Amino acid sequence: MKNYYKVLNVKETATESEIRKAYFTLAKEYHPDLNSNDEEKIKRFDEITKAFHFLQSPLNRMGLDAELRAARKSEPAPNKNVESAPPSSNASLAEINSIYANQLNEYELLLKNLLKEASGGAIPITTEKEKEILKTIRKNKIKRSKLN
Numbered sequence: 277m278k279n280y281y282k283v284l285n286v287k288e289t290a291t292e293s294e295i296r297k298a299y300f301t302l303a304k305e306y307h308p309d310l311n312s313n314d315e316e317k318i319k320r321f322d323e324i325t326k327a328f329h330f331l332q333s334p335l336n337r338m339g340l341d342a343e344l345r346a347a348r349k350s351e352p353a354p355n356k357n358v359e360s361a362p363p364s365s366n367a368s369l370a371e372i373n374s375i376y377a378n379q380l381n382e383y384e385l386l387l388k389n390l391l392k393e394a395s396g397g398a399i400p401i402t403t404e405k406e407k408e409i410l411k412t413i414r415k416n417k418i419k420r421s422k423l424n
Contacts, residue, residue, distance in 0.1 A: 280327035280330050280340060283326075284298040284327050295328065299325075299327075302324045303324060303325070306324060
């Protein structure tokens with residue numbers, strides 16, 4: 277995965293406002309309206325825009341941060357006398373990140389459906405998975421109400 281922090285010239289610990297400021301500074305410099313004849317600057321502008329939009333999502337940032345940490349662990353040590361971590365440890369970290377990302381997607385769906393339920397279904401349900409989750413929520417509400 278591309279290091280979008282480097283694209284925007286910010287640290288990995290940058291706040292949302294620092295990322296936004298870096299984006300607008302770079303966007304002014306590379307904007308196609310100012311550089312219509314320079315293909316390289318137009319490509320750079322597209323890359324900057326993509327990085328900014330990617331880093332706006334906390335989930336995307338968490339995934340990128342995890343991948344960057346894993347990549348740093350797999351880099352050879354600067355001192356030849358120090359051994360690096362075995363490659364097998366990276367595979368398990370990638371698997372853990374994948375599982376974590378899937379769980380976050382499920383929680384995101386669940387929250388979306390809870391909002392739909394709370395709004396009386398005003399938000400349209402679009403996928404079969406969302407319908408299934410909503411049915412489960414309704415069943416659990418019925419079970420809880422019978423217990424009370």
